[in-house]
Amino acid sequence: MGPLVINEIISENSNLLLAFFIGIGFGFVLEQGGFSSSRKLAGVFYGYDAVVLKVFFTGAITAMLGLLFFSLFDWVDLSLVYVNETYLWSSVVGGVIMGAGFIMGGYCPGTSFCGASIGKIDAYVFIIGLFIGVFIFGEAFSLLEPLFMAEFWGSPRISEFFGISEGVTVLIVILAAIAMFWGAEWAEKMFPRDEY
Amino acid sequence: METIRKPRKYMNPYLAGVLLGLVVLAANFVSGRGLGASGAIKSAIVAGVQTITPAHAAASPFYDNFSKAHDGKPLNSWLVYQMLGVIVGGFLSGVIGRRLTWKVEHNPKIQSRTRLIAALGGGILFGLGSQLGRGCTSGSALSGMAVLSLGGFISMAAIFGTAFMLAYFFRKLWI
Numbered sequence: 001m002g003p004l005v006i007n008e009i010i011s012e013n014s015n016l017l018l019a020f021f022i023g024i025g026f027g028f029v030l031e032q033g034g035f036s037s038s039r040k041l042a043g044v045f046y047g048y049d050a051v052v053l054k055v056f057f058t059g060a061i062t063a064m065l066g067l068l069f070f071s072l073f074d075w076v077d078l079s080l081v082y083v084n085e086t087y088l089w090s091s092v093v094g095g096v097i098m099g100a101g102f103i104m105g106g107y108c109p110g111t112s113f114c115g116a117s118i119g120k121i122d123a124y125v126f127i128i129g130l131f132i133g134v135f136i137f138g139e140a141f142s143l144l145e146p147l148f149m150a151e152f153w154g155s156p157r158i159s160e161f162f163g164i165s166e167g168v169t170v171l172i173v174i175l176a177a178i179a180m181f182w183g184a185e186w187a188e189k190m191f192p193r194d195e196y
Numbered sequence: 197m198e199t200i201r202k203p204r205k206y207m208n209p210y211l212a213g214v215l216l217g218l219v220v221l222a223a224n225f226v227s228g229r230g231l232g233a234s235g236a237i238k239s240a241i242v243a244g245v246q247t248i249t250p251a252h253a254a255a256s257p258f259y260d261n262f263s264k265a266h267d268g269k270p271l272n273s274w275l276v277y278q279m280l281g282v283i284v285g286g287f288l289s290g291v292i293g294r295r296l297t298w299k300v301e302h303n304p305k306i307q308s309r310t311r312l313i314a315a316l317g318g319g320i321l322f323g324l325g326s327q328l329g330r331g332c333t334s335g336s337a338l339s340g341m342a343v344l345s346l347g348g349f350i351s352m353a354a355i356f357g358t359a360f361m362l363a364y365f366f367r368k369l370w371i
Binding site: 111 | 206207209210212213214215216217218219220221222223224225226227228229230231232233234237238240241242245256257258259272274275277278279280281282283284285286287288289290293295296297298299300301302303308311312314315316317318319320321322323324325326327328329330331332333334335336337338339340341342343344345346347348349350351352353354355356357358359360361362363366367369370371
């Protein structure tokens with residue numbers, strides 16, 4: 001049955017319309033979770049508010065489990081679902097640069113649009129920065145291309161990479177997430193801040 | 197007398213997480229792909245460069261490949277429609293939560309100018325890194341992890357690991 005657009009159950013135009021509605025859900029949930037506030041987002045790195053960790057990992061394991069169940073029920077053909085490619089060095093270096101941007105800027109791209117939607121001026125400035133950053137990458141592309149293309153490993157799933165089943169992989173991630181949730185609740189009690 | 201309407205409380209983070217996971221699941225079920233954010237900015241940049249200097253855009257594979265992959269209409273992409281939705285969804289939630297206000301949110305110990313300079317610098321780095329890393333926290337880390345992509349787990353670890361390691365140096369911005 002799914003993915004609906006790939007199996008031509010819905011048209012390409014309906015797909016774009018549904019992207020808009022999926023985005024509404026995405027933005028609504030981010031804002032309801034507190035992701036429109038940079039001070040809440042940055043809190044995870046100082047322990048005073050671990051909402052990022054809780055929402056992010058609950059979201060990841062819910063989606064993982066959901067996809068496993070959907071595949072089990074034959075509701076979605078996982079072989080047709082896009083799996084992000086793995087280019088080792090660009091992932092690592094890109095991630096390090098993004099991590100630095102996160103702690104400086106207090107937002108990531110999705111959350112900055114969410115913050116902007118409720119009037120955060122710092123979020124607008126962050127978004128201006130995003131445009132500049134993407135443009136710099138575009139202009140410097142020929143310089144960065146060797147790093148961008150280095151160590152291409154295809155699109156392996158982490159389960160294939162370690163040679164374990166998808167179910168066991170998801171179980172391990174869930175157990176790791178529970179341990180992190182426990183740590184997050186502890187940190188919030190250890191490093192409390194009333195007003196921020 | 198005017199009554200002050202205080203913002204409502206945020207949703208329980210674990211409940212918000214489950215709903216976020218269901219949104220990612222819906223994207224995969226409907227479109228066979230995850231969520232994203234930085235890709236929409238790339239669409240806008242490619243469209244902008246193409247409009248202002250078409251020859252320059254055609255000469256660079258970064259702009260040209262992306263444009264060709266979208267039939268010459270880089271703004272007509274899934275992520276652009278999704279991000280328009282994010283703005284609407286965030287706004288609706290802000291209305292319900294009584295959180296609509298124009299403000300520079302910052303630690304009271306710093307000037308708002310400092311916050312804005314850091315936000316600009318952070319945005320530039322995040323924009324650059326998202327292109328190098330083929331996606332940001334939404335597209336690469338969250339959605340990548342949802343489909344168990346190895347690259348998604350690497351992105352997640354690199355983004356959060358670096359932010360944790362640098363937190364000490366940027367503490368004055370936040371605590």
